Amino acid sequence: MQHHSIKEIAALLKDKKTLSEAERQHLEEDQRKGVKSLLDTWERKRAKEKALETQYERMLAFEEQLYTKGYSLVAGMDEAGRGPLAGPVVAAAVIIDPKQPIIGVNDSKQLTKKLRRELLTEIKAKALGIGVGMASAQEIDEVNIYQATILAMKRAVEALTPVPHYLLVDAMTVPVHIPQHAITKGDARSVSIASASIVAKETRDALMDDLAVRYPGYGFEDHHGYGTAEHLQAIKTLGPCSEHRMSFSPLRRED
Structure with missing residues (x-):
């Protein structure tokens, strides 16, 4: 050379x-x-x-254990948006293809937005199936955020094609007739769950960007509904909109 x-x-x-x-x-x-x-x-x-x-x-260890037991279609599940004051909670279910590695997947919170978007494109190209479900701000107010998250996850499974043989879920149990395992901090320990966390996060961010156009002035495109100082000030100035979770403090009216 x-x-x-x-x-x-x-x-x-x-x-x-x-x-x-x-x-x-x-x-x-x-x-x-x-x-x-x-x-x-x-x-x-x-x-x-x-x-x-x-x-x-x-991070492929959980999936590989299930493959050896005959569960060839393993779906990882995670959610995004449990903590914000506005917008839906979004869940995703992803069946990865073990023959097509997606190097770099991790808990979406540990990734830059640029890297999340790049990985989302790769996940969409390589995954055997992706399902997304959500529960609205109104549903969150009606049944509470925990139950709404479960509802969103159930909808994500129902939207998933093909039907998975087994679910790996980030620290929750989904009310469907499919064998499953809840993994604490699963988005950092399982490739499938990490992939789902990226899909859920990016899907919700895109939804909040759309809501920013429909409800200008709240800054949804920046904080995506979380309770930042900017968001709290906007609520004081404009009042809440229909996408705000009225059961969440400080929006909740105390009797």
Whole structure:
């Protein structure tokens, strides 16, 4: 590689997953600072990729145990939006394809918006099935947020095609006749649940962006319904809208 320009070496390294002993030796012996910088950058990138691959393999353990028991269609489930003062609670169910890894999936709260969107595109392209369900602010007020979350999850399962053989759920039980297992902090421990957390989060954020157009002035496009200082001030100024959860403090009127 010593006869290549730095630009040519950068192009060669761009999509390389591994280096042969000869290639590495040539790069290490090259005295140009630009080449050493390229090699250092490549090694850091590859180390990060390997860490994500290891993380994926670790998070696939729950699914693999079920595959060995004959449950070939395993759906992970999670929700988004239990805490906000406005908007629906959204649940998602995702059946991953073990033959098509989605490297980098994790609890949606641990990911940047840019990365969540990239992973959402990949999940949609690779998943065997995706189901989304939600419960409105009015339903939350009627039955409470816990029961509304269960309702949203039930709807997500009912919207899922194909019908899953088994459910992995983030710390909840869904009232459907499908075998299931509730996993505490499952969005950080299961690939399927993590995928569902990304779908639920991004779906809800998009819904809140739409509500921001319908109900201007509340800043839904920024805080997505959470009780920020900006949101609380908007409620004081404008009063609540039909998307606010009137059973939540400080909206709830005490008798």
